[in-house]
Amino acid sequence: MKLISVLAALSTTVLASLPVRAMTDAQEIEMGAGVAQKVEDRFGGVLPDGDPLARRVQRLGAPFARLSSRRGIGYSYKVLKNDRVLNAFAAPGGRIYITRRLVNMAANDAELAAILGHETAHTDRRHIAATFEKFGRDQRAGTALGDKLLGKGKQGIGRSFISLGALIAFVVASPGYSRRHESEADALSARWMSRLGLDPRAEISILGKADRKAAAGEIERYWASHPAIRERNATLARLIAQENLLAVARENGGPRLWWSGRQASAKKRARRTRRHRRVVRKRRIAQVMGQKYA
Ligand SMILES: [Zn+2]
Secondary structure, eight states: OHHHHHHHTSOGGGGTTOOSSOOOHHHHHHHHHHHHHHHHHHTTOBOOTTSHHHHHHHHHHHHHHHHOSOOSSOOEEEEESOSSOOOEEEETTTEEEEEHHHHHHOSSHHHHHHHHHHHHHHHHTTHHHHHHHHHHHOHHHHHHHHHHHHOTTOOTTOHHHHHHHHHHHHHHOGGGSOHHHHHHHHHHHHHHHHHTTBOTHHHHHHHHHHHHHHHTTOSOHHHHTOSOHHHHHHHHHHHHHHTTHHHHHHHTTOOBSSOHHHHHHHHHHHHHHHHHHHHHHHHHHHHHTTOOOO
């Protein structure tokens, strides 16, 4: 993947202050800012906030940000203007990204929300920070991840290259997470979905779609090499049954495939349209009658 080599060329200053012990929220936010800029440039930039697709992603991401227990960071949800890559990831500091191609693959709000919930969960559980901390302690772990993501024999540029390249690659390539991190993020996302009244089974359907695309070779190698989407889906199905998440979703007005916020705003839009039509009609009548419309 070309992206990795470009990311590897990033300035080492991003990680120059890599903390050996616990990373503070402020450090994570600062690191996120550096990573985000490079990642945005690499993926063709982000859609402006006012874009309908960007607004939809913000609207669906915000409820997860509200449910997150991390209050020290501000979450953001952005769409990368990229129609080639199917990917979503959490950069450090609560910066969640999804490519336009992946947004368009989601059949409904619930599928899109499942992805955003999963990425929010990685941040909520400090998976990124924990991984960076681990690498700070154990250089060998960093090199092992470098081998996994970049391929063996590509580390000729030196140790700092591997740390940086691997860590940034980690941000954009989900296989960088441990299996435990993935299942934690899957589970938390499903629980959040049900609390929001969304159908948690949408997480299974969108992962299944990614799996089928991977099987068909339509997906980049990082997703394609992802070990166990089928296994993750089986675990999710068990969790939904064991924790009765459909009942939780029902208590919260679901299980829905479309976010109710969207329905409410559709209602509002309809009201505005009716009001607008009334005003236009009155104006027309006033014109016909030669009166000034007040
Ligand atoms: Zn993940």
